[in-house]
Every structure is written in C-alpha cells, then in structure tokens.
Amino acid sequence: MADHIIDPVGPVLQSGEVARAVADAVVIDNEGRRVDIRDRGSYVRVEVEGGECVLRRSTIAEQLGRPFKMSELELNMPSFVGRIETGTDVFRFYHTFEQTPGAGHEEALS
Amino acid sequence: MALLERSQWYDIARSTEWTPRYVTQDELFPPELSGGEGLPDDIWASYDEPYKISYREYVDIQRQKDAGAYSVKAALERSDLYNKADPGWISILKEHYAAVALVEYGASFQESRFIRWSKAPGMRNMATFGMLDEIRHGQIQLFFPHEYVNKDRQFEWSHAAMWSDNWVALGARHFFDDVMMTRDALSTSIFANFSFETGFTNLQFIGLSGDAANAGDFTFSKLIQSIQSDEARHAQLGTPLLQMLIENGQKEEAQKKIDIAFWRSYRLFTILSGIPMDYYVPLEVREASFKEFMEEWIVTQFMRSLEDLGLSKPWYWDIFIRDISEHHHGQQLGTYSWRPTLWWDPAAGVSPEERDWLEEKYPGWNDTFGKVWDVMIDNFVHGRTEKTVPGTLPVICNVSQLPIVGTPSQTLRDISLVHEGRRYHFASEVDKWIFEDDPERYRHHKNLVDRFLGGDIQPADLGGALEYMGLGRVGPGGDDAHGFAWLDSYRKQLATTG
Numbered sequence: 001m002a003d004h005i006i007d008p009v010g011p012v013l014q015s016g017e018v019a020r021a022v023a024d025a026v027v028i029d030n031e032g033r034r035v036d037i038r039d040r041g042s043y044v045r046v047e048v049e050g051g052e053c054v055l056r057r058s059t060i061a062e063q064l065g066r067p068f069k070m071s072e073l074e075l076n077m078p079s080f081v082g083r084i085e086t087g088t089d090v091f092r093f094y095h096t097f098e099q100t101p102g103a104g105h106e107e108a109l110s
Numbered sequence: 111m112a113l114l115e116r117s118q119w120y121d122i123a124r125s126t127e128w129t130p131r132y133v134t135q136d137e138l139f140p141p142e143l144s145g146g147e148g149l150p151d152d153i154w155a156s157y158d159e160p161y162k163i164s165y166r167e168y169v170d171i172q173r174q175k176d177a178g179a180y181s182v183k184a185a186l187e188r189s190d191l192y193n194k195a196d197p198g199w200i201s202i203l204k205e206h207y208a209a210v211a212l213v214e215y216g217a218s219f220q221e222s223r224f225i226r227w228s229k230a231p232g233m234r235n236m237a238t239f240g241m242l243d244e245i246r247h248g249q250i251q252l253f254f255p256h257e258y259v260n261k262d263r264q265f266e267w268s269h270a271a272m273w274s275d276n277w278v279a280l281g282a283r284h285f286f287d288d289v290m291m292t293r294d295a296l297s298t299s300i301f302a303n304f305s306f307e308t309g310f311t312n313l314q315f316i317g318l319s320g321d322a323a324n325a326g327d328f329t330f331s332k333l334i335q336s337i338q339s340d341e342a343r344h345a346q347l348g349t350p351l352l353q354m355l356i357e358n359g360q361k362e363e364a365q366k367k368i369d370i371a372f373w374r375s376y377r378l379f380t381i382l383s384g385i386p387m388d389y390y391v392p393l394e395v396r397e398a399s400f401k402e403f404m405e406e407w408i409v410t411q412f413m414r415s416l417e418d419l420g421l422s423k424p425w426y427w428d429i430f431i432r433d434i435s436e437h438h439h440g441q442q443l444g445t446y447s448w449r450p451t452l453w454w455d456p457a458a459g460v461s462p463e464e465r466d467w468l469e470e471k472y473p474g475w476n477d478t479f480g481k482v483w484d485v486m487i488d489n490f491v492h493g494r495t496e497k498t499v500p501g502t503l504p505v506i507c508n509v510s511q512l513p514i515v516g517t518p519s520q521t522l523r524d525i526s527l528v529h530e531g532r533r534y535h536f537a538s539e540v541d542k543w544i545f546e547d548d549p550e551r552y553r554h555h556k557n558l559v560d561r562f563l564g565g566d567i568q569p570a571d572l573g574g575a576l577e578y579m580g581l582g583r584v585g586p587g588g589d590d591a592h593g594f595a596w597l598d599s600y601r602k603q604l605a606t607t608g
Contacts, residue, residue, distance in 0.1 A: 012316065014335050014339075040320060040397070041320035041323060041324065041397050042316075042319045042320040042322070042323040042331050042335065043316055043319065043320065043335070069167075071163065071167040071170070071171050072171070072174075074163075074171050074339055074342075074343060075171060075174055075175060075178070075339065076339070077339055077342060078312075078315065078316050078319075078335045078338035078339045078341075078342055079312050079316055079338060079342050079411075080342060081411055081414070081415075082415075082418070083160055083349065083415075083418065084160050084161055084346065085160065086160070086161050086162045086163070087117060088115045088116050088117060095414070095418045096418055097417055097418045097419075097420065
C-alpha cells in the first residue's frame with residue numbers, strides 16, 4: 001500500500017465503453033496529476049490525486065467519438081469519491097480538506 | 111429554438127419559497143417534523159444541492175436506466191440461472207430482495223417527507239427526484255424476483271417478509287423505522303442519505319455486483335448498479351445540511367447523528383452483506399472478502415468524506431475496526447444454526463477449501479469460529495443432526511434486534527442495564543450507548559425473545575415461534591442451501607482416519 005495515491009477523488013463507474021472513455025478523458029483533463037484506474041471487475045475506480053478531478057463533456061465526447069451529455073454520466077456512475085459539482089459541460093469531484101501523506105486510513109488496510 | 115443551459119435558469123426555478131401570512135413558520139414547518147432548531151431562518155434559502163438535475167434530464171436518464179436493466183433481464187431470462195447457479199447464490203437473491211424491496215418503497219415516504227417538511231427549497235426539489243428513485247427501486251426489486259416465484263416459493267418472501275414478524279424482518283424494520291421514518295427531516299437526511307446511502311449501500315449494491323457478474327448473474331449485477339446510480343445522486347441531500355450544522359455551532363449534534371446511524375447501519379449489513387459475501391458467494395467467484403469491501407467502501411471512502419466535512423471518526427472506531435473481522439462470523443453461526451427461522455436456505459460455507467480462504471482473510475478463524483463449526487460438523491457426520499439446531503433461545507440485542515454474538519471464549523458477553531424496572535440487553539457497548547442516549551425512543555420495543563418470554567407467542571415452543579414468524583405460513587423456511595453435500599469431504603476424512 002506504500003504506493004497508494006494521495007487524496008484520491010473521482011468517479012466509480014460501471015465497467016464498459018463509457019468507463020473507458022471517461023478514464024481516458026480524466027487523464028487528458030487532469031494533466032500533471034497522477035491518475036489511477038483501478039479495475040474491480042464489474043466497476044472501475046477512476047482516481048485523481050490531490051483532491052480534485054475535472055471531467056469535461058467535450059473530452060468524453062472526443063474519446064467516445066459521439067456526442068455526450070454530462071447527465072449521461074449518471075447512467076454509469078453508481079458512486080464517486082469526493083464532493084461533486086454538476087455543470088452542463090463540466091463535472092468536478094473535489095475535497096476541501098487537504099489530506100497529508102500518511103494521514104489516510106492505510107493502517108486498517110495493511 | 112435553442113434550450114437554455116440548466117445553470118442559466120436553475121436557481122430561479124428551484125426557488126419556491128414564500129412568506130406565509132395565515133400561519134406561522136412553525137405551523138408551516140413544525141420543528142418536530144422539519145428539524146434544524148437553532149439554525150438561522152435565512153439559512154435555508156442558501157442550501158445548495160451538490161448534485162443538480164432538471165426534470166427533463168431526470169426523465170431522459172431514468173428511462174435509459176430502466177431500459178438497460180429490463181433489457182438485460184429479458185435477454186437472460188431464458189438462460190435458466192435458477193437451475194444453473196450455485197444454490198448459495200440463489201440464497202443471496204432471496205435474502206436481498208426480501209430485505210430490500212419493501213424498504214425501498216418505505217424510502218419513498220422518507221423522501222416525500224423531505225418534499226413537505228424540509229425548510230430548504232433546494233432540498234425539497236431534489237427530494238422529489240429521490241422519491242421517484244425510491245418508487246422505482248421498490249417496483250423493480252419486486253418485479254425481478256417474480257420470475258423465480260414459480261420455481262421456488264421462498265421467493266414469495268420478496269414481497270412478504272417486511273409485513274411479517276420474522277426476526278430478521280423485525281431487526282431490519284426497527285433499523286429503518288429508526289433512521290428513516292421517525293425523525294425530523296434534517297436528522298433523517300443525515301441518518302439515511304449521508305450515513306446509510308453514501309456509506310453502506312455501496313457495499314451491497316456495488317460490492318456485490320462484482321460477485322454477481324462473476325457468478326454469471328448479469329441481471330442482478332446490472333440491476334443493483336442501476337439502483338445505486340440513483341442513490342449516488344440523492345444521497346448528496348445530507349451533505350449541505352451537515353455543513354449548516356457545523357457552521358452554526360452544532361458540530362457535536364451532527365457527529366452524534368452520524369455515530370448512531372453508522373453503527374446501526376453497520377450491524378445490519380453484517381447480516382445483509384457480511385454473511386453472503388464470506389459464506390454464500392461460491393468460493394471461485396469471490397471478488398473480495400466482506401472485510402476488504404468494508405475497508406474499500408467504508409474505512410477509506412466514507413471516512414474520507416467525513417473528514418472532508420471536518421468531522422471525526424466515530425468514538426468507537428477501535429471497537430468497529432475489530433468488529434469487522436468478527437461480528438458477521440458470529441451471525442453466520444447463529445443464522446445457520448437457526449436455519450428453520452430464515453426465509454432463505456443458508457449456505458454453510460465451511461468446506462475445507464472455504465475454511466482455508468476464511469483463515470487467509472481472517473487469521474485465527476480456525477482457532478475460534480472454526481472450533482464451533484468442528485463440533486457442528488462432528489455432529490452432522492455422526493448423524494446427530496438434531497444437535498446442530500440449538501435447543502435454547504438466543505439473547506437478542508434491544509437496539510439492533512439481532513442475536514448477541516462474539517468470538518467464542520473471547521468476546522461473547524451480554525451487556526445489560528435496567529431502565530424503569532425492565533432489563534435491556536445489548537450486543538455491544540455502542541448499542542448500549544445508543545439506548546442510553548435516547549431511552550424513550552427504544553424502551554418500548556419488544557424483540558422476538560421478549561415477545562416469546564412475555565407470552566405473546568403461543569404455543570411457547572419452536573413450532574409456535576415459527577408460526578408467529580410466518581415460517582411455513584407466509585412462505586417456506588430455510589434449510590442447508592446445498593442439501594448438506596459440503597459434508598461429503600468431511601465424511602471421507604472420517605472414513606480415512608477412522
């Protein structure tokens with residue numbers, strides 16, 4: 001668990017086409033931040049480090065190769081980590097409280 | 111004509127506030143129903159729901175969700191899952207639908223009360239969608255098990271269990287009445303939306319979906335994730351309320367509401383998720399253990415959301431961390447032993463290979479819980495089946511309404527107190543704390559054993575108790591899911607060594 005990402009936020013998605021497109025879009029829209037994609041079988045955790053994950057409609061549409069409405073994300077998103085802001089063109093997942101390295105709950109996970 | 115972006119009209123549309131002239135504010139929003147006493151009057155208009163959606167978007171998305179779930183069901187109905195799946199998996203479906211479907215319908219009343227009694231216009235608006243969500247969850251989880259009713263009458267419990275006085279139903283009803291139906295709107299939202307929905311429902315509705323897909327039950331996997339995608343949205347109702355309390359000097363009250371709801375939710379989920387994940391899911395398809403799912407969804411994800419609000423771990427955190435390796439194993443021993451009292455057929459889940467897995471996930475299992483199973487297995491293989499069903503009553507907790515269990519010879523103990531002449535028993539220090547905080551709320555309820563000893567159940571024997579709980583009347587009761595086939599390897603061991 002030493003390599004665990006610090007203060008991850010982001011969507012948890014049903015595995016499939018949209019999950020793959022969102023995972024790719026997250027990497028593009030959050031340049032400079034580490035992104036982990038954790039495949040858990042029927043669902044995928046998309047995690048961006050540092051307590052902020054931005055998700056743009058246009059980037060997802062490009063990755064999918066078809067028009068995309070942000071509200072469609074809900075079809076494939078049974079959960080998410082962090083708080084959420086839901087705009088027409090941008091969703092943002094974020095924490096307001098800075099997590100310091102080692103201050104998580106890793107002790108229970110080891 | 112181009113449509114406006116949602117953000118351009120949303121604030122105007124949701125502002126449905128007005129100043130009452132013929133009644134007082136307290137008559138319009140009675141404090142016992144609305145909650146939020148001590149908060150400034152002008153705060154409610156500032157409630158800003160994080161997860162916004164318009165009615166147009168809602169209808170569009172919900173139609174697609176239903177189309178997805180129902181078409182997977184229709185496509186796979188002929189695959190004969192009922193006969194092909196492991197019986198342990200079928201037991202999970204029976205337990206789930208009966209424990210959940212009617213409760214979801216109840217949750218639509220919870221959301222309806224927000225629509226009427228919440229003092230925040232934004233919350234009333236979003237709760238309208240929440241109410242529609244929960245009606246969908248009630249209907250879809252009654253419709254999906256219906257295809258199995260003509261194959262197996264235990265599926266009738268999907269609709270009937272919550273109307274019965276089965277002991278599991280009593281426990282679940284007591285919990286949901288407490289957190290969802292009998293508190294003011296603000297408190298209910300923190301108890302149910304924040305603590306229960308953003309925390310524990312993830313465990314069952316997302317965690318179990320992986321096991322479902324691995325077990326070949328794509329219908330159930332799709333269904334429960336579809337449901338949880340509604341929950342992820344309306345569960346956000348509670349967060350702005352918590353912020354209001356914290357910013358207005360009521361942080362301690364906020365923390366206490368979470369501490370109560372968190373413990374009660376956890377203990378119920380040891381039965382609903384804990385037992386199935388570690389004992390019923392076929393070994394070869396298990397995605398993770400209950401403890402691992404708890405660590406992923408609760409210890410890490412939910413606790414981080416608490417911290418982000420500036421709140422703390424519950425005061426009983428150390429007890430909780432120990433408990434997630436323990437309590438559900440005790441409940442598995444209890445429910446399996448009392449199998450005639452269940453509406454589903456429990457899987458034992460303790461073949462030699464399964465015990466290796468349990469020992470790996472829960473080091474020390476064989477030396478504690480395993481020893482009790484050794485005795486039970488010895489009785490089975492020597493034909494003393496009657497000794498594998500207890501001849502005495504369990505002691506039931508007066509808060510969780512579930513049997514008091516623990517690690518044999520280590521932590522199994524009764525914690526009790528006398529309140530106004532009646533003795534109450536508790537399954538933990540936390541349950542006792544919950545009772546003592548508000549005895550008026552909990553003191554009148556009688557658990558199944560209270561009813562038995564008080565003469566409410568006649569005749570006062572096992573037959574009378576089964577009849578009272580609806581077993582054999584509402585639907586058939588439980589027996590070993592695999593017809594005891596798992597004992598074969600132990601019989602062979604005995605033949606070899608004996």
